[in-house]
Amino acid sequence: MDRIDRKILHELQLDGRLSNQELAQRVNLSPSPCLRRVRRLEEEGMIQGYTAVVDQKAYGYPLTVFARIALERHDTVTVLEFERRVKEIDEIIDCFMMTGQRDYLLRVVAASLEDYERFVRQTLHTIPGIGSIDTSFAFGVVKRSPALPPLSPR
Structure with missing residues (x-):
């Protein structure tokens, strides 16, 4: 896991509903490599799921x-x-x-x-x-x- 993976994880923790386009912009990647990284992080278990924060x-x-x-x-x-x-x-x-x-x-x-x-x-x-x-x-x-x-x- 490198610095970009950590940035992706940080951004998704703050807002799991980010579009891939928005996420890619925030971590300074183009959309295709960003999506590949997110999928790899999911497959490796670093991203364990997505959820809504409920009051x-x-x-x-x-x-x-x-x-x-x-x-x-x-x-x-x-x-x-x-x-x-x-x-x-x-x-x-x-x-x-x-x-x-x-x-x-x-x-x-x-x-x-x-x-x-x-x-x-x-x-x-x-x-x-x-x-x-x-x-x-x-x-x-x-x-x-x-x-x-x-x-x-x-």
Whole structure:
């Protein structure tokens, strides 16, 4: 991946709906080589897809909740079952494996406090192997970026 590929990736992260013509102009290429590069980046998995950024609150999920999960056991069966179940739950937007006192950090969306309580009681508590759940509610967003930072020149 060279400097032009990085410029293409940066521009597409900022606006995935750019036409190939506009993208080519922004990265100083003609359209054909630009399209070839985009297709190669897609084939290599650097570009994993295109999506719309939706206003979470307007959509009906005004709450962002961070749930820190500690498993009771760390055997293969418990870990694999937890991860399998998490992948099936739509309200869990992100799940990260963590170091430290907790094993996983979940980013969950909810319509209300009551909705989150229902989610914990009827969904999270049904996953075997969870030892504890520690919850924090986000009351604002300071920064959310759609783009990775540019790599510094080597």
